[in-house]
Each structure stands twice: as C-alpha cells, then as structure tokens.
Amino acid sequence: MSREDPQLKIRLPLELKEKITQSAADHGRSINSEVVARLEQSFSAPETTQSLLEEAVMLTLKAVKDDPSLLNNPKVSTKYVADNNAEKDTVEFINKNKAP
Incomplete structure (x- = not known):
C-alpha cells in the first residue's frame, strides 16, 4: 500500500478502535493494515461463512x-x-x- 492510495476518514466507537488497535498489535501490523486486511477478508468471506x-x-x-x-x-x-x-x-x- 502506498501513500498514493485513496484515504478514507471514518468515525467508529472507541471500543471498536481499541479492538482494532489490539488486533493490529497481535498480528504485528499497523492499524491501517489491520483494517484493510479485515475488510478484504469480509469481502471474500461469503463462501467461507456458508x-x-x-x-x-x-x-x-x-x-x-x-x-x-x-x-x-x-x-x-x-x-x-x-x-x-x-x-x-x-x-x-x-x-x-x-x-x-
């Protein structure tokens, strides 16, 4: 991911931000990378979920x-x-x- 990729500013509950921050630390990635990984997973998940x-x-x-x-x-x-x-x-x- 580069600085030239589009940016998105969002609001989210503090508890959710804390969960994302903790998960990012657990996975050794930045908060941005954690959010991107989770979003990508959610779009590929329907077959897995089923x-x-x-x-x-x-x-x-x-x-x-x-x-x-x-x-x-x-x-x-x-x-x-x-x-x-x-x-x-x-x-x-x-x-x-x-x-x-």
Missing part, C-alpha cells in the same frame, strides 16, 4: 443425535426438510418470545 455455518449445523445435529436430551431445551428442535429435492437434517432455533 461452509462454516453448514459445518456448525452438522456438528449440532450430531450432538443432538448423540445426546437427545439436548432437545429438552424448548428453544431448540430438529426437523427433516427437503432442500433442492434432497432431504437434509436441519436445526431450527425457536424464539419463544416472538408471536407466531
């Missing part, structure tokens, strides 16, 4: 299958659904505070 989410769902299903007592929590249930004509296990998180 795969992590799918993995989390599968691990949750395995945990429920291994220990069905986890379903005693009234805010968690499992169901079988068809997705693109293929059956898949899913986990549904139910917010009992919302009206149906």
Whole structure:
C-alpha cells in the first residue's frame, strides 16, 4: 500500500478502535493494515461463512443425535426438510418470545 492510495476518514466507537488497535498489535501490523486486511477478508468471506455455518449445523445435529436430551431445551428442535429435492437434517432455533 502506498501513500498514493485513496484515504478514507471514518468515525467508529472507541471500543471498536481499541479492538482494532489490539488486533493490529497481535498480528504485528499497523492499524491501517489491520483494517484493510479485515475488510478484504469480509469481502471474500461469503463462501467461507456458508461452509462454516453448514459445518456448525452438522456438528449440532450430531450432538443432538448423540445426546437427545439436548432437545429438552424448548428453544431448540430438529426437523427433516427437503432442500433442492434432497432431504437434509436441519436445526431450527425457536424464539419463544416472538408471536407466531
């Protein structure tokens, strides 16, 4: 990155600035480099996020299958659904505070 790259002035909460500053120090980079790296990562993340989410769902299903007592929590249930004509296990998180 050079001084000729466009500059952007932003406002952010003090707590967020402190987190960025700490993360930059942890990674051995400048605050600017930390912000740029995190922004670049966020734009390339949809595929990664989707795969992590799918993995989390599968691990949750395995945990429920291994220990069905986890379903005693009234805010968690499992169901079988068809997705693109293929059956898949899913986990549904139910917010009992919302009206149906």
